[in-house]
Amino acid sequence: MTDQRFNPLAADARWQARWEQDATFVADDASAKPKSYILEMFPYPSGRIHIGHVRNYTMGDVLARYKRMTGHEVLHPMGWDAFGMPAENAAMEKGVHPGGWTRDNIATMRAQLKKLGFAIDWTRELATCESDYYGHEQALFLDLLEAGLVYRKESAVNWDPVDMTVLANEQVIDGKGWRSGAPVEKRKLSQWFLKITDFADELLDGLGDLDKWPDKVRLMQENWIGKSEGLTFRFAVAGSSGTVEVFSTRPDTIFGASFVAVAADHPLAQRIAADNADAAAFVARCKQGGTTAAEVETQEKLGFDTGLKAIHPLDANIALPIYIANFVLMDYGSGAVMGVPAHDQRDLDFARKYGLDVRQVVTPDDSADAVFEGDTAFTGEGRIVNSGFLDGMDVTAAGAAVTARATSENWGEATTTWRLRDWGVSRQRYWGTPIPIIHCATCGPVGVPKDQLPVVLPEDVDFKTPGNPLDRHPSWSQVDCPKCGGAARRETDTLDTFVDSSWYFLRFASQPKDRPFDPEIVRQWLPVDQYIGGVEHAILHLLYARFWTRALARIGMIDVKEPFAGLFTQGMVTHETYKAGDGSWLSPNEVKRDGADWTRIIDGTPVTPGRVEKMSKSKKNTIDPLPIVDQYGADAVRWFMLSDSPPERDLPWSEAGIEGAWRFVQRLWRLIGSVGKGGGETDKPLAQKLHRTIAGVGDDISALAFNKAVAKLYELANAIEKAKPSATRDDAIDGLVRLVAPMVPHLAEEAWAQMGRANNEDRGLIADAAWPVADPALLVDDEATIAIQVMGKLRDTMTLPKGMAKDEIEAAAMAREKIVAYVGDSVPKKVIVVPDRLVNIVL
RNA sequence: GCGGGCGUGGCGGAAUGGUAGACGCAGCGGACUUAAAAUCCGUUUUCCAACUGGAAGUGCGGGUUCAAGUCCCGCCGCCCGCACCA
Numbered sequence: 032m033t034d035q036r037f038n039p040l041a042a043d044a045r046w047q048a049r050w051e052q053d054a055t056f057v058a059d060d061a062s063a064k065p066k067s068y069i070l071e072m073f074p075y076p077s078g079r080i081h082i083g084h085v086r087n088y089t090m091g092d093v094l095a096r097y098k099r100m101t102g103h104e105v106l107h108p109m110g111w112d113a114f115g116m117p118a119e120n121a122a123m124e125k126g127v128h129p130g131g132w133t134r135d136n137i138a139t140m141r142a143q144l145k146k147l148g149f150a151i152d153w154t155r156e157l158a159t160c161e162s163d164y165y166g167h168e169q170a171l172f173l174d175l176l177e178a179g180l181v182y183r184k185e186s187a188v189n190w191d192p193v194d195m196t197v198l199a200n201e202q203v204i205d206g207k208g209w210r211s212g213a214p215v216e217k218r219k220l221s222q223w224f225l226k227i228t229d230f231a232d233e234l235l236d237g238l239g240d241l242d243k244w245p246d247k248v249r250l251m252q253e254n255w256i257g258k259s260e261g262l263t264f265r266f267a268v269a270g271s272s273g274t275v276e277v278f279s280t281r282p283d284t285i286f287g288a289s290f291v292a293v294a295a296d297h298p299l300a301q302r303i304a305a306d307n308a309d310a311a312a313f314v315a316r317c318k319q320g321g322t323t324a325a326e327v328e329t330q331e332k333l334g335f336d337t338g339l340k341a342i343h344p345l346d347a348n349i350a351l352p353i354y355i356a357n358f359v360l361m362d363y364g365s366g367a368v369m370g371v372p373a374h375d376q377r378d379l380d381f382a383r384k385y386g387l388d389v390r391q392v393v394t395p396d397d398s399a400d401a402v403f404e405g406d407t408a409f410t411g412e413g414r415i416v417n418s419g420f421l422d423g424m425d426v427t428a429a430g431a432a433v434t435a436r437a438t439s440e441n442w443g444e445a446t447t448t449w450r451l452r453d454w455g456v457s458r459q460r461y462w463g464t465p466i467p468i469i470h471c472a473t474c475g476p477v478g479v480p481k482d483q484l485p486v487v488l489p490e491d492v493d494f495k496t497p498g499n500p501l502d503r504h505p506s507w508s509q510v511d512c513p514k515c516g517g518a519a520r521r522e523t524d525t526l527d528t529f530v531d532s533s534w535y536f537l538r539f540a541s542q543p544k545d546r547p548f549d550p551e552i553v554r555q556w557l558p559v560d561q562y563i564g565g566v567e568h569a570i571l572h573l574l575y576a577r578f579w580t581r582a583l584a585r586i587g588m589i590d591v592k593e594p595f596a597g598l599f600t601q602g603m604v605t606h607e608t609y610k611a612g613d614g615s616w617l618s619p620n621e622v623k624r625d626g627a628d629w630t631r632i633i634d635g636t637p638v639t640p641g642r643v644e645k646m647s648k649s650k651k652n653t654i655d656p657l658p659i660v661d662q663y664g665a666d667a668v669r670w671f672m673l674s675d676s677p678p679e680r681d682l683p684w685s686e687a688g689i690e691g692a693w694r695f696v697q698r699l700w701r702l703i704g705s706v707g708k709g710g711g712e713t714d715k716p717l718a719q720k721l722h723r724t725i726a727g728v729g730d731d732i733s734a735l736a737f738n739k740a741v742a743k744l745y746e747l748a749n750a751i752e753k754a755k756p757s758a759t760r761d762d763a764i765d766g767l768v769r770l771v772a773p774m775v776p777h778l779a780e781e782a783w784a785q786m787g788r789a790n791n792e793d794r795g796l797i798a799d800a801a802w803p804v805a806d807p808a809l810l811v812d813d814e815a816t817i818a819i820q821v822m823g824k825l826r827d828t829m830t831l832p833k834g835m836a837k838d839e840i841e842a843a844a845m846a847r848e849k850i851v852a853y854v855g856d857s858v859p860k861k862v863i864v865v866p867d868r869l870v871n872i873v874l
Numbered sequence: 875g876c877g878g879g880c881g882u883g884g885c886g887g888a889a890u891g892g893u894a895g896a897c898g899c900a901g902c903g904g905a906c907u908u909a910a911a912a913u914c915c916g917u918u919u920u921c922c923a924a925c926u927g928g929a930a931g932u933g934c935g936g937g938u939u940c941a942a943g944u945c946c947c948g949c950c951g952c953c954c955g956c957a958c959c960a
Contacts, residue, residue, distance in 0.1 A: 075960050
């Protein structure tokens with residue numbers, strides 16, 4: 032009845048054209064069905080689709096198709112995160128325009144995605160680099176500005192003194208600019224910030240409701256927001272009227288303080304540096320190096336003794352040296368800390384280095400030496416010692432006592448501090464959304480009136496000189512002030528691309544021309560039911576999108592607070608690496624395998640296979656999925672993406688794996704071709720297998736456990752192959768086709784048509800067919816295999832009817848020949864019986 | 875440095891605290907074939923015994939439990955994030 036072999040090249044094109052022609056996957060805003068919004072993180076148009084994309088979109092696609100078959104109206108859109116630095120780098124390196132480069136890449140990648148047969152509603156495609164997207168973003172920015180959620184302040188950037196340009200963190204390598212090689216400096220610029228800290232509490236509390244998010248992501252966000260309760264208090268500075276304010280989460284250790292440290296850009300440090308050359312040199316040295324936390328925290332801890340003394344608020348006889356230190360961050364707390372070396376590792380390292388006192392004030396036992404030995408700080412619970420009125424209290428009580436005293440004596444107060452900082456969105460770059468602000472000498476910064484939006488990026492820019500082309504553009508920035516009409520200047524910074532990705536899921540739901548979205552339609556689709564992307568976005572993108580959504584909710588534009596009800600973080604695709612004799616990396620298509628050995632194809636020289644690693648251009652272990660799609664068809668590639676590795680873990684790409692998938696696709700095809708040979712016979716074991724598979728595969732797909740669904744489908748296929756022709760077998764094949772349809776949709780459509788089902792249901796497509804329903808009666812087993820252990824070791828198994836009483840099971844176990852041999856004459860001390868599972872005899 | 879995760883055969887992995895290794899890949903043996911491809915059948919944790927069996931075994935070291943891959947404590951290794959990569 033069917034062709035001998037499944038021909039994916041013909042089938043893929045045929046069904047893709049059919050789906051497009053029928054508008055099969057176009058989401059209907061007016062549908063009465065329950066909605067399901069499935070979204071994968073949209074790609075950056077880097078040039079070509081890579082395997083990671085294929086894996087990501089295949090997962091979402093299976094879920095989207097499964098939801099369709101289970102009666103949902105599915106929204107599964109696709110777009111392009113199209114602004115960003117790679118386009119500008121391409122412009123500088125290849126002399127192409129960022130816009131042209133980006134749009135060409137989009138065209139290529141769209142065509143590539145279409146070849147994979149994804150069930151995407153392409154009518155909603157968007158690209159963030161087009162003014163019909165970013166213009167609305169500018170309007171939203173102005174709304175937030177009006178609501179008081181946007182402000183301007185100074186903030187440090189990485190400055191390359193040779194290229195005279197701002198560098199991104201990834202452009203700073205070992206503290207040097209990636210192009211110039213010059214040591215990078217921190218430089219302060221006036222920049223725009225969004226008040227995400229206003230939402231810190233909400234964003235933290237909201238995590239509690241996100242029960243379909245991985246715990247690890249919620250935990251990471253919780254730690255990132257970093258709520259900490261403590262005491263803000265002031266030290267008087269000896270010999271002056273000034274004070275230094277510090278924040279500490281451990282006020283109980285206040286008598287253990289042996290120094291105070293301030294950040295290099297703390298006002299006190301600045302003041303001292305103004306008339307102390309050594310201090311100025313130290314402050315300048317702290318400005319060297321990059322701005323990242325990792326860099327700051329791995330630097331050698333350095334301090335500069337200012338000579339000033341801080342008076343201990345609880346004992347005026349204690350004077351603590353005040354240091355300027357490179358590990359204290361101006362952005363956190365008050366930019367100054369008290370150092371308690373005995374109970375904080377970083378403080379201890381610092382004290383040892385500079386020969387400062389180390390006073391122990393918390394003890395886990397009764398030892399109460401005033402002097403702390405050793406190089407490991409004690410940070411645990413214990414009793415307070417050497418601390419005057421606090422002695423004998425536990426850590427919590429002592430903290431409360433100090434806070435109460437500070438409050439009553441007015442030198443400090445209980446404070447909640449957050450690690451989360453406001454979101455700096457200014458970027459000194461061209462290829463991004465222009466910030467819709469006009470700077471006027473008399474009126475200050477003024478928002479561009481909404482009727483003048485979008486502020487469109489000029490196309491005529493040059494990239495021959497480094498720095499921001501918008502800033503250098505001869506006329507673009509010259510405008511009149513919207514308020515006073517006087518000569519003014521446009522803001523030439525653009526928005527962080529994370530802003531673009533903070534609301535694209537709203538625009539997918541609804542895209543009117545005259546406003547960012549229609550709130551009514553957004554209400555229907557949002558929240559996204561299942562969002563899928565890499566863990567690398569666990570914090571920034573996901574937190575910013577949560578914030579942006581809440582900000583829009585606060586100003587009354589939408590009523591959803593959490594954009595993503597369900598989240599799944601998928602693993603990377605990895606590949607073995609290969610090294611030539613000279614140590615250079617080789618790509619997989621430059622090498623071949625001879626038995627256990629690997630050789631280089633061009634000259635037959637030996638090759639050393641290396642570790643399986645994340646695909647990267649530098650190690651040349653990348654695989655281009657498109658030639659593989661052309662060779663094996665979309666279904667084999669999709670099947671391989673789903674089999675074996677759990678989706679949250681890394682997937683090692685292998686030639687053998689794709690060939691295995693190809694063989695399975697062909698095997699399925701032959702199996703389906705054998706349908707219709709049965710008469711009226713039934714085959715109960717096969718029916719049970721089918722219905723268990725139906726139940727299991729549905730559960731597995733819902734949980735995104737695709738590898739488990741695949742394993743169950745293999746088992747069903749094996750069982751059908753072994754079964755004799757029967758009506759049950761034909762039913763099982765029908766079921767199998769429906770069950771594999773979300774994963775190998777082209778083959779399933781082809782089979783559906785060949786099986787003559789095309790005219791029976793809906794529009795004749797399996798994409799619209801119903802997901803089978805498991806018969807509960809066939810899911811239960813009437814027998815159980817029971818393990819028999821003696822002293823916890825498996826010695827025998829027996830098969831008994833399900834639901835037998837414990838004592839009957841025990842008696843049956845004790846009567847087994849093997850068990851009698853093990854137990855002998857001894858009387859068991861105890862026998863544990865888990866009905867239908869196991870018996871454990873303890874001697 | 876800080877935060878988070880992961881670690882099970884040759885490989886990818888499966889396993890509500892209850893029979894570790896389902897399912898797949900690769901390998902090995904066989905059938906079919908003039909031959910090959912394709913396909914099909916069997917086999918495959920390690921060690922000892924070589925028949926039926928026994929012992930060890932889930933990164934390392936401890937612990938809880940009748941029972942631990944799973945729970946607890948301490949390590950090691952690798953991966954992700956650290957606010958201007960997306």
